Amino acid sequence: MRSTFGGLGTMVRGLNTQQVALETMGHNIANANTPGYSRQRANMTTTYPQTIYGQGGTFQIGTGVSVQSVTRIRDAFTDKQMWAQLKSLGYANAKSDALARVEDVYREPTDLGLQALMDKFWSAWKTVADNPADLGGRTVLREQGVALANAIQTSAKDLDNLISDINSTIKQKVTRVNEISEEILALNKQISRIEMGDLDHANDLRDRRDLLVDELSQLTGAQVTEDAKGNYIIQAGGATLVDARNTTKLKYKEITPGLEPTDADYGFVRTTIIVDSPGPEVLANFSGGELKGLIESRDVDAKNELDNISTMSKFLLKEFNLIHRVGYGRDDSTAYNFFGAQQTAAPANDNYTDAANWAALFGTATPTDGDWIKALTVNKDLFDEVSGLDRIAAKTANSTDLSVGQSDPNSGAATVGGSYSGSQTKDFEVYIIGRDASGRVTAVEYRTRTNGGAWSGLATATATTTSDPYLFTLSDNMTIRIATDPDNTLGAAGSMAGDRYSFTVSQGYASGDNALRLAEALRSDVRDTIDSIDPAFTDFTFGTGISLNNFYKSAIGTLGVQAEEAITLVERQELVVSQVDVWRQSVSGVNMDEEMTDMIRFQKAYNAASRVVTSIDEMLDKLINSTGIVGR
Known part of the structure; x- marks a missing residue:
């Protein structure tokens, strides 16, 4: 009932x-x-x-x-898909952010970018080549060299700062990974206790744990499995970060002797992540996530750009300096570097491949790639108040290399100088038309012809009488001094009857021809030029057909492509993650x-x-x- x-x-x-x-x-x-x-x-x-x-x-x-x-x-399959995609998204975000900052280092395309500064440096050499006697043009050239060297140094420092920032970010991420691991372990214990005997469901605790796994996957690319008691077993970086009873912490270490020392080339600290466990230190090796992206951005992307800057510095200190060293200044000085410290003696073969030649530039016989960057400054000898600008080697020949013919060998010897501003071979004939009782020449006249053509009419030279013998300035910035001698014979003006002094200035003596070579060295392959100067030189910085200008453009182009690919990867991963999230929300939302x-x-x-x-x-x-x- x-x-x-x-x-x-x-x-x-x-x-x-x-x-x-x-x-x-x-x-x-x-x-x-x-x-x-x-x-x-x-x-x-x-x-x-x-x-x-x-x-x-x-x-x-x-x-x-x-x-x-x-x-x-909740759909466990969708969760696993989400964690896999978050791993890729974290990696892509870290790479994209770092590459964007690397692009900022070069400040392209702006007037402050290296390309603009190299163009101005090239233009300054062209100006000196066109008007080598102009001190204003030489001053601008020197300062453009300073601007270029400073910009290269600044770019290297900016990259070093970026690396330091990445190291700090890695440290923060490692701390966060350890915090998440601790919280997931605590949740594992609570969940397994509540669900013991399959009589209850720790729904909200599971949600919190899955949300933490989302974050951990984006950071480390974690792999997750669940045991029979509902505990998450999480592995990342080659270690089991969380299991049913314990966590394994990751450890941030700045210098690990024998495993990851300070960078040998540039001196920056290559921070490492190790598994904090008994026994020998083991480096954490991540398959994806932000930490992998950050480490790769530091050790590959930023390092590659430092290598590019070092390569550019090498070219300027080696091949570019070699062309400058064999040229001559307005005062016939030679063997001066344009970039780097001045050496007390000319290096063997002028090529810096002999360790003995490096002491003045680097202070060591075994310079690192970073040392080339540090050495890139304009030679301080070019800033000498008296003759610094004159030492800029704009010409390829020395006035003492010119032989001067004399109609009377017993008359005073002549010395030719100055800076030839012509662009063609020119013959000079100089005649004495004035002298004092001691035999000092007080007046001359001269004529010229170009490339063996007709002679010009006679012209009177301007004399500088503050020295003995007097200095006479001829056309095209050429000068002549005639030693005081009783045998100096006079001729009447216009008669060409006095002692005659003749010499020829070839196009190679033009005071702008080496400046032109240096300008071309910035935009053209220097192999033929270097071979004509020093056939023994083999240590070329760039490959065949590559110049400083197109090397830099190629480096910037490659960086731009990498940055664009990283942005595309981020956009693609965000779309995939968004789609997976839609699937997840359709079930769990x-x-x-x-x-x-x-x-x-x-x-x-x-x-x-x-x-x-x-x-x-x-x-x-x-x-x-x-x-x-x-x-x-």
Whole structure:
């Protein structure tokens, strides 16, 4: 016989069940915008039936409903896809950010970029080649050299600062990885304790743990498995960061002797990440994530750009200096470097391949790639107030190399000087038309012809009388001094009868021809030029057909392509992650329309159960208060 109050118990269970369902729905709505939240569902099941014995035998009658469990709606497969894509996104973001900062180092394309400064340096050499006697042009050239050297030095320092910033970021990321590992371990313990015996579900704790794994995957490219007790086993960098009982910390170390020393070429600290465990140190090796991107940006991308800057510095200190060293200044000085420290003696073969030649430039016989950058300054000897500008080697020949013919060998010897500003071979003939009693020449006249053509008319030379012998300035910036001698013979002006001095200035003596060679060295392959100067030179900085200008353009172009590829990778990964997130949200996300529908459904069920309770209550009231009163 069924209990009189059995139906009331059934409805009370129904009320309680619908209330739990409504509260679960309310929890979903409250967390609709909570990062990482997975919607939850109250799983209802019928309660055990009651056996009733009737006239026809036994039968089962239901006793209502109860909430068997409250579970979260989550797709483990989608989570694994998300973690794999977040690993790639973290790597791409780190690479893209670092490459963008490397591009900023070169300041291209702006007036402050290296390309603009190299163009100005080239233009300054062309100006000196066109007007080699102009001190203003030489001053501009020297200062453009300073600007270029400073820009190269600044670029190297900016890259060094970038590397330092990357090291600091790596340190912060490692600290965050260890914090996440500790929190996941604590969640593992709480979840396994709550879910012991498969009687309960730690829904909110699991959401928090999965959200931390999202972050950890983006940082390290972590791989996640789950054991039978619900613990996450997380591996990254070649170590098990988290298991059911322990965490393995990653350790940030600036210098690890024998494993990752300070960079040998440029001296920056190559920070390492090691697994903090007993025994020999083991380097963490990440398969993806931000840490892999940061390490690669520092050790590959930034290092490559330092190598490019070092290569440019080598060219300027080697081949460019060689061409300058063999040239001559306005004062016939030679063997001066344009860049770097001045050596006390000319280096063997002028090529800096002999270690003995490096002491003045680097202070060491074994310079590193970084030493070439540090040595790149304009030679301080070119800043000498008296003769610094004159030492800029704009011509390829020395006036002392010119032989001067004399009509009378017994007359005073002549010395030719100056800076030839012509561009063709020119013959000079100089005649004495004035002298004093001691034999000092006081006046001359001269004529010239170009490339063996007709002679010009006679011209009188300007004399400088502050020295003995007097200095006479001829055309094209050439000068001549004639030694005081009693045998100096006079001729009448215009007669060409006095002592004659003749010499020829070839095009190679032009005071701008070496400046032109130096200008061309910036934009053309210097192999032919160097071979004509020093056939023994073999230590060329660039390959065949490559100049400083196109080397730099190629380096900038390569960097631009790499940066663009990194941006494209980021955009592609963001799209993939967004799509996977859509899939995840379609399963786990809170849909307000669906929750409102459930709210109406549960509310109706609750109201209906309440009405049944009211009906049963009325029946019991009738039974208790209105029966058994006949005859009273």
